[in-house]
Amino acid sequence: MTLPNEDLLQIYEYMLLTRAVDDRIDLLFKQGKIEGVSFSSLGHEAIAVGAAWALGPDDVVAPLHRDLGAYLVRGITPRQVLAQFLGRRTALSRGRDGNTHGMGDLNLGILGYVSPLPDQLPLTLGAAMAFWVRQEPRVALAFFGDGSSSEGAAHETLNLASVLKAPAVFICENNQFAYSTPTKKQFAIENLADRAAGYGIPGVVVDGNDVLAVYDVVHKAVERARRGEGPTLIEAKTMRMRGHAAHDDAFYVPQELLAAWREKDPIRRFEAALRQQGLLSDELAEEIASRVAAAVDDATTFAEKSPFPEGREALEGVFCDV
Amino acid sequence: MDVPVETLHEMFYQIVLARTLDERMWVLQRQGQVAFHISGMGQEGIQVGAAFAMDRERDFLFPYYRDHAFVLAWGMTPRELMLGLFARKGDPASGGRQMPAHYGHRRLRIVSQSSPVATQIPQAVGIALANELRGEDVVTIVCFGEGATSKGDFHEGLNFAAVHKAPVIFLCQNNQYAISMPQSKQMAIENVSDKAVGYGMPGVTVDGNDVVAVYKAVREAAERARSGGGPTLVEAKTYRIVPHSSDDDDRLYRSREEVERWKKKGPIIRFRKFLYENNLLDEESEARLQAQAIAEVDEATEFARQAPFPDLKNAIRPVYYGD
Numbered sequence: 090m091t092l093p094n095e096d097l098l099q100i101y102e103y104m105l106l107t108r109a110v111d112d113r114i115d116l117l118f119k120q121g122k123i124e125g126v127s128f129s130s131l132g133h134e135a136i137a138v139g140a141a142w143a144l145g146p147d148d149v150v151a152p153l154h155r156d157l158g159a160y161l162v163r164g165i166t167p168r169q170v171l172a173q174f175l176g177r178r179t180a181l182s183r184g185r186d187g188n189t190h191g192m193g194d195l196n197l198g199i200l201g202y203v204s205p206l207p208d209q210l211p212l213t214l215g216a217a218m219a220f221w222v223r224q225e226p227r228v229a230l231a232f233f234g235d236g237s238s239s240e241g242a243a244h245e246t247l248n249l250a251s252v253l254k255a256p257a258v259f260i261c262e263n264n265q266f267a268y269s270t271p272t273k274k275q276f277a278i279e280n281l282a283d284r285a286a287g288y289g290i291p292g293v294v295v296d297g298n299d300v301l302a303v304y305d306v307v308h309k310a311v312e313r314a315r316r317g318e319g320p321t322l323i324e325a326k327t328m329r330m331r332g333h334a335a336h337d338d339a340f341y342v343p344q345e346l347l348a349a350w351r352e353k354d355p356i357r358r359f360e361a362a363l364r365q366q367g368l369l370s371d372e373l374a375e376e377i378a379s380r381v382a383a384a385v386d387d388a389t390t391f392a393e394k395s396p397f398p399e400g401r402e403a404l405e406g407v408f409c410d411v
Numbered sequence: 412m413d414v415p416v417e418t419l420h421e422m423f424y425q426i427v428l429a430r431t432l433d434e435r436m437w438v439l440q441r442q443g444q445v446a447f448h449i450s451g452m453g454q455e456g457i458q459v460g461a462a463f464a465m466d467r468e469r470d471f472l473f474p475y476y477r478d479h480a481f482v483l484a485w486g487m488t489p490r491e492l493m494l495g496l497f498a499r500k501g502d503p504a505s506g507g508r509q510m511p512a513h514y515g516h517r518r519l520r521i522v523s524q525s526s527p528v529a530t531q532i533p534q535a536v537g538i539a540l541a542n543e544l545r546g547e548d549v550v551t552i553v554c555f556g557e558g559a560t561s562k563g564d565f566h567e568g569l570n571f572a573a574v575h576k577a578p579v580i581f582l583c584q585n586n587q588y589a590i591s592m593p594q595s596k597q598m599a600i601e602n603v604s605d606k607a608v609g610y611g612m613p614g615v616t617v618d619g620n621d622v623v624a625v626y627k628a629v630r631e632a633a634e635r636a637r638s639g640g641g642p643t644l645v646e647a648k649t650y651r652i653v654p655h656s657s658d659d660d661d662r663l664y665r666s667r668e669e670v671e672r673w674k675k676k677g678p679i680i681r682f683r684k685f686l687y688e689n690n691l692l693d694e695e696s697e698a699r700l701q702a703q704a705i706a707e708v709d710e711a712t713e714f715a716r717q718a719p720f721p722d723l724k725n726a727i728r729p730v731y732y733g734d
């Protein structure tokens with residue numbers, strides 16, 4: 090599957106933007122400006138951007154807490170993201186929820202994040218079946234983590250989706266840890282994708298640090314789902330490059346492991362490939378980098394200048410009739 | 412692995428006894444003497460084969476509601492089962508306060524069943540690990556239907572057991588229906604045992620109407636568990652030749668021909684043929700066994716019918732241990 094050069098450069102820019110926004114979030118957290126938990130998507134840029142790129146405009150996605158890239162590709166702006174993390178009224182949740190909790194936007198085909206993991210899976214299956222009932226050629230895609238895979242909801246969703254041949258795609262982001270639990274304490278198998286055989290659906294393992302490989306397998310799965318041939322389970326292998334959230338120093342993660350994965354950094358890899366193909370010159374790289382930096386600075390200023398919500402707003406707009 | 416002749420004889424009697432008891436329970440329900448019956452007919456081969464493959468002096472059993480033959484072979488008596496059916500005070504599971512077929516027997520290490528399908532699976536894993544932590548040489552076996560495999564509890568239980576190498580056997584009695592839901596609407600695969608690879612444990616499928624095949628498969632799984640090899644998923648394929656329960660009319664969702672076809676492949680017909688062919692059974696001894704089973708069931712029925720009901724004041728106590 091070859092994408093037009095223009096797409097490749099846009100994908101690159103979205104990956105850079107994801108990382109720059111993520112770095113800024115980390116900085117703001119360390120400055121004490123972010124309340125509560127702050128999840129990082131460092132290392133997950135290829136999965137989130139590559140997968141979101143494979144969706145059509147009418148498809149829907151349920152991103153996980155490390156899928157900032159998917160939010161951005163679908164059209165959430167850096168301003169909205171930082172306002173959200175800083176708890177401002179200008180954010181999608183109007184400052185009443187933090188981090189990726191509350192960044193859903195149905196107009197952009199983004200299902201809101203559900204905190205108990207992985208309840209986004211049955212939710213996504215419901216969306217997929219709604220498309221099926223209405224005979225709309227749309228696909229629903231959900232992300233879940235290696236830790237989330239142990240929950241009953243993951244199994245119930247994969248089973249029902251395969252029986253119903255739902256137009257859905259399920260991507261497990263295996264980043265080696267669920268909080269402090271390593272995958273060897275999470276499951277007794279090598280590849281989570283091997284579970285697909287137990288559901289009678291295709292299971293694919295993909296290098297989650299190779300954005301084009303991710304795009305490729307997700308694209309195939311999305312088109313398969315659109316043709317009515319049912320769901321696919323994709324396991325994208327990567328590494329969580331920061332702690333579970335900004336408060337966690339991840340002392341339990343061996344430094345050598347992080348070092349090894351740093352060598353496989355998805356952005357550096359993609360950048361090298363683009364340069365090798367002659368698609369990215371120094372000037373172009375410079376131009377993209379400064380555009381990204383400007384967007385993040387602008388978003389920071391916007392968010393910091395935005396007002397906090399008033400206390401009385403806490404209950405407004407929670408239910409549809411309020 | 413050769414099965415001793417004595418064991419074959421014992422197994423045959425247990426199957427005949429379970430079938431005789433089950434038939435009587437249907438009659439009692441249809442006569443209005445008891446409220447409800449959920450039958451295990453057609454699954455006796457699986458249950459008796461599996462029970463004999465375990466160490467019934469030490470191991471733990473988490474049965475499900477169709478396991479009449481299993482709990483009988485494990486040591487419960489026809490009287491005890493009838494007490495449960497008639498909801499009498501002497502019912503060892505609940506003192507006559509639970510629905511029938513929710514087995515529990517403290518002395519026999521049969522752990523009380525919860526009604527929601529599949530909840531016994533994680534419970535069994537917990538008991539298996541507890542026994543392991545205490546250094547007990549004990550294996551736990553847990554039974555459920557193929558419908559139960561769609562529940563999250565199945566997934567969480569099997570995954571946890573595999574990670575911790577729990578000494579437990581998951582015995583799926585695949586009777587092709589979950590009430591009216593055929594297997595094809597329950598899962599998109601042929602064999603439940605194919606789910607085992609996704610957890611990193613061995614999975615086997617056996618013909619559930621072949622009692623000796625089940626015995627061997629469960630025996631192997633028990634030996635694996637006992638020697639530290641962790642859990643096994645055993646799928647025993649059969650067919651539910653009766654309606655789901657006494658409240659169900661299965662004519663609404665499946666043809667009589669299908670049911671009749673499967674009845675001919677039933678475990679009793681099959682086992683009987685095997686015993687006759689190997690000169691292990693003759694008409695005279697079979698008639699004697701049948702008469703013995705009928706006498707036991709008659710006696711148990713009368714015993715339970717005349718047994719006292721629980722006291723009203725005990726309706727909600729004891730519920731918890733130590734109550």
Ligand SMILES: Cc1ncc(C[n+]2csc(CCOP(=O)(O)OP(=O)(O)O)c2C)c(N)n1
Nearest residue numbers: 155204205206234235236237264266267268
């Ligand atoms: C049902 C449930 N249990 C616990 C949590 C708390 N929790 C939030 S994220 C997380 C780790 C999830 O790990 P994984 O699915 O591997 O995703 P990752 O954070 O590694 O991307 C936990 C335990 C939760 N949100 N939901």
Ligand SMILES: Cc1ncc(C[n+]2csc(CCOP(=O)(O)OP(=O)(O)O)c2C)c(N)n1
Nearest residue numbers: 477526527528556557558559586588589590
């Ligand atoms: C969680 C839950 N849902 C539904 C029921 C109702 N119910 C009782 S038995 C049964 C069918 C289970 O089918 P299967 O696991 O195949 O066992 P079988 O009855 O066929 O032996 C159902 C749906 C229940 N007890 N618990």
Ligand SMILES: [Mg+2]
Nearest residue numbers: 234235266267
């Ligand atoms: Mg993880």
Ligand SMILES: [Mg+2]
Nearest residue numbers: 556557588589
């Ligand atoms: Mg069944």
